[in-house]
Amino acid sequence: MKQIKDRFRQLEDIYPKNEASSIFYICMTTLLGCTKAELLCMREITLSEEQSCRLDQMLERLMKHEPIQHITKQSEFYGSTFCVTKDTLIPRPETEELADWIITDWSGKECSALDIGTGSGCIAITLAKNMKKAEVTAIDISEEALIVAKENAKVNSCHINFAQLDILDRQKRDKAGTFDIIVSNPPYIREAEKEDMQRNVLDYEPATALFVPDNDPLLFYREIAEFGKTHLKNGGKLYFEINQAFGNETVELLSNLGYEDIILRKDMFGKDRMIRATHK
Ligand SMILES: C[S@@+](CC[C@H](N)C(=O)[O-])C[C@H]1O[C@@H](n2cnc3c(N)ncnc32)[C@H](O)[C@@H]1O
Known part of the structure; x- marks a missing residue:
């Protein structure tokens, strides 16, 4: 195993050491079709020529900064596996925390939920899987993302x-129904922030x-919050993932629109990352 792992050392030029090591294990378990525990128990690993060649191809793609999730075509979110492609955002751990907030608030209750900008469908599907009495709707502007999300719903039996739907299209969005929950992790990175972003995100994510x-x-946030004023039921809740730089501004925006009980929460990295607000 050491010899094979040594081939992956070059990954440390572009990823932190521990991340490069996790990527190595993901490649190996994908290649051999086993779990990490099974892999670690193997005394000796001899790769066939074909396996060795596939591993080199994975490494070559990784060295071009391609995300590992695009190579394996899958990503884990809240304990489930989701297919991801170049048309969908790779689900992030911060978003799991947002989904968990909703599940904690609503699990066991009859409710309707709308996920705006569903991407891979990770939020909508996680809610449907963990809130058995919820009726879940999910929209996206991207037809290609919706194809992936529909496949993910099928695979996850939801x-x-x-x-x-383009949520910025006021005429079309007005035809949507009313909901107990509106959740969104919308686009929120400013063009100016591109400079600080990694190539694996910039070059490969939509x-x-x-x-x-x-x-x-x-x-x-403004458009969805305005939409929420007419499409949330009384007592309904809006849940947002937000740009850490705009926590207070987003709270103020929601407050100015008449939302109540606004809570700003930090993510596991200590950054202002999500908000819940109530429409009364
Ligand atoms: C940050 S991604 C979130 C994807 C997924 N919900 C997640 O959390 O991983 C934002 C999503 O919003 C969608 N989107 C962008 N503009 C939109 C619009 N005007 N109307 C509806 N969806 C939009 C994108 O296609 C993308 O799937």
């Missing part, structure tokens, strides 16, 4: 109402999922 104009970073 019923979700999917629809293609720009429509990531960026907002520098001069209007709260665009989606």
Whole structure:
């Protein structure tokens, strides 16, 4: 194993050591079709020529900064496996915390939920799987993302109402129903922040999922919050994942629109990352 692992040392040029090591194990378990525990128990590993060649190809793609999730075509989210492609954002651990907040608030209750900008469907599907009495709807502007999300719902045995909709299109969005829960992890990175971003995100993840104009970073929050005023039931709740730089501004925006009981929460990295607000 050491010899094989040594081939992956070059990954440490572009990833921190511990991340490079996890990526190595993901490649090996994908290649051999085993778990990490099984892999670690193997005394000796002899790769066939074909396996060795596939491993080299994985390494070559990784060295071009391609995300490991695109190579394995899957990502883990809240204990389930989701297919991801170049058309969907790779689900992030911070978003699991947002989904968990909703599940904690609503599990066991009859409710309707709308996920705006569903991407791979990770939030919508996680809610449907963990809130058995919820009726879940999910929308996205991207037809390609919706194809992936629908496949993920099928694989995860969930019923979700999917629809293609541009949430910024006020006329079309007004035809949507009313919900107990509206959740969104919308695009929130300013173009100006591109400079600080890693190539594995910039070169491989969809720009429509990531960026907002520098001069209007709260665009989606304002539009979705306004939509929520007419499409949330009384007592319904809005849940947002947010840009850590705009916690207070987003709270103020929601407060100005008349939302109540607004809570700003930090993520596991200590950054302002999610908000819950109530429509009364
Ligand atoms: C940050 S990604 C979130 C994806 C997924 N919900 C997650 O948390 O991993 C934002 C999503 O919003 C979608 N989106 C961007 N603009 C939109 C719009 N105007 N209307 C609806 N969805 C939009 C993108 O296609 C993308 O899937």
